[in-house]
Amino acid sequence: MIKIMVVDDEAIFREYLKSTIDWASYGFTIVCEARNGLEALEQAELHVPDIALIDINMPYMDGLELAGKLKEKDRDMGIVLITGHSEFEYARKAVRIGVDDYITKPFAKEELILTLLKLQEHILQAQGARSTVKTQQELFKEQLLVRLLSSEYGARVEPTREQLAYAGMQPYSGRFKTAVIEIDNMDQRWDEVGERHLWRFAVSNVLGDIVESPGNHWTVLGPEGRIVSVVEFADTSSEREFDLAAYDKLCVMVKKYLxxxxxxxxxxxxxxxxxxxxxxxEALLALQNKFVLGGDRMLEYEKHREAGSNIGFYPTEIQEALLLGLRSHDEAKVQNGLEQVARYIREQRLSLDYAYVIYMGLISLCLSYVTEAGHHIGDVFGEGFAPYNEIRKQETLDDAYRWVNELYAKTVKATSSGRMTRARQIADAAKSYIETSFGNPELGVESVAQHLYINSSYLRSVFKKEAGTTVGDYIVGVRLQKAKELIRTGQIKLADIAEMVGYNDPGYFSKSFKKHFGMTPSEYEHTMRK
Structure with a gap:
């Protein structure tokens, strides 16, 4: 959508522009409006419109002056002046400033639409060119960093420098420091992959604002849902001055605001x-210390190197075999995989603390699979299940091994049975209640949860996972579908239908109906009559 800003000191005229044209059907949307030039500059900073419709005669700052200031900030912004003047002098000034077009009052809406459509193609081409270059650079930059993190990358100097230059980055000293950021208990917090990606993206944005480097700073969403931050120092002095406390600050900011x-x-x-x-x-090795020292902190490899000298990674093939065993409900294959892990711990002579690191990874793998299989963790293991606390209670490696074994056995049994999960039962019961109570204007998440005697947050989570939509959106969908059926009868007034399906405000009902079906209730009624 092309974004439009309307600037006019007459409220009636602004309202006329907003209501008289179906902007969306032409590919436009009005994102903001202003009464004068000063307000317009503030709104433009906030909403970054593509086109500004500006009245010439306004208090504080006339339209020509405003157009000039907007063009200084963004040469690509389309400017259309709306004026009662048709003098040549105004047109000449407007062209000099960079105004794209002007129309004189009074005008027909068709004239305005044609004027805007002429600008539309130019703006879309400019946006497309900028977006393509930026997207290609960002994508290439991410791919390059992922390759540099990979053990398969040969890291030849000259080709890498050329690739960095293409990605818009200036090679500096060639001295690098890497940080890996992990959201604590991410799999337990959010069931949906989209939600996890959203929060990782949020953390990545905060990271970009906090970590300042007089060189290059890359961030990328890396393997296993972690965020990777790579700093290249401009020179030796900037390396000495680089403040690792920025990552501590990141922990504080995320906890406080997210x-x-x-x-x-x-x-x-x-x-x-x-x-x-x-x-x-090394950053990954440092990160493993969180299972001994706790999360919500910064962990430096060099400080924990000696304590963690006996850490190792068991082969990824074992983990893949475990996951395959879970997915095929093959208890023998799962048992074999767990025995291989236990054997690895004994052969490597890992300490109890670092054995716990591995067992906690196995727990995470198991819980991720339960969610993947469409089950709620509370249904399989009971409400209030706290595995990371339970594993720490085990006093020996054998105790820990037995406990994890039981966890996987429960998982295989629960996910291989064909019974309906409690989550599905709750979602179906919620749907049934909504479909019989949609006429109640007070119907919402809280009232549905109260009817089912469950927590509203739990209902939101379960319903979204099982139904693929939110409770609120499902209620709206049912109401509007029922309204459609009632309109088709041709025997009930639209105001009465709105009330029957739970809308106290007929205007809001009409707006919701159009958003959902692309036409107003009256337009749909007219279509049915024809």
Missing amino acids: KFTITVGIGATHTGYAGIQMSYK
Whole structure:
């Protein structure tokens, strides 16, 4: 949609412009309006419109002056002046400023539409060109960083420098430090993949604002849902001055404003493009200490190197075999995979603390599969299930092994049975109640949850997962579908239908109907009559 700003000191004229044209059908949307030039500059900063419709005669700042200031900020913004003047002098000034067109009052709406459509193609082409270049650069930059993190990357210097230049980055000293950010208990917080991606993106944005480097700073969404931050120092002095406290500040800001916690692993500084991958591996090792020291903090590899010298990674093939066993409900295959992990712990002579690191990874794998299979964790293991607390209560490695074994056995049994999950039962019961109570104007998430005797937050989570939509959207859908059926009878007034399906305000009913079906109730009624 092309974004339009309307600037006119007459409220009636602004309202006329908004209501007289079906903007969306032409590919436009009015994003803001202003009474004068000063307000317009503020609104333009906030909403970044593509086109400004400006009246010439306004208090504080006339339209020509405003047009000039807007063009200074954004040369690509389309400017259309609306004026009662038709003098040549105004037209000449307007062209000099960079105004794209002007129309004189009074005018027909068709004249305005044609004027805007002439601008539309030019704006779309400019947007497309900017977007394509930016998207290609960002995508290439991300792919390049992912390759540099990979052990498969040869890290040849000259080709890498050329690729960095293409991605819009200036190669500096070749000294790199990597940080890996992990959202604590992410799988338990959000069932939906989209939600997890949204929160990772939010953390990544905060990270970009907080970490300042007099060199390059990349961020990318890395493997296993982690965020990777790579800093290249401009020179040796900037390396000495780089403040790792920025990552501590990131932990504080995320906890305060996003209301969850993160843990940051920091690798040592290394030279050369191959050093990026080395620093990345060290950051992952540092991150594993959170299972011993706790999350919601920054963990530096160099500080914990000696304590963690006996850490290792068990082969990923074992993890893949475990997941395959869970998905095929093969208890023997699952048992075999767990035995291989236990054997690895014994052969590597890992300490109890670092054995817990591995077992907690196994717990995470198991819980992720339960969610993937469409089951609620509380249904399988009971409400209030706290696995990370339970595993820490086990006093020996054998105790921990038995406990994890039981966890996987319960999972295989629960996910292989064909019975309807409690989550599905709750979603179906909620749908049934909504379909019989849609006429109640007070119907909402809280009243549905109260009827089912469950927590409203739990209902939201379960319903979205099972029904693929929110409770609120489902209620609206049922109401409007019922309204459609009643309109088709041709025997009931639209105002009465609105009340029958739970809308106290006929105007809001009409607006919701049009948003849902693309036409107003009266237009639909007229169509049915024809």
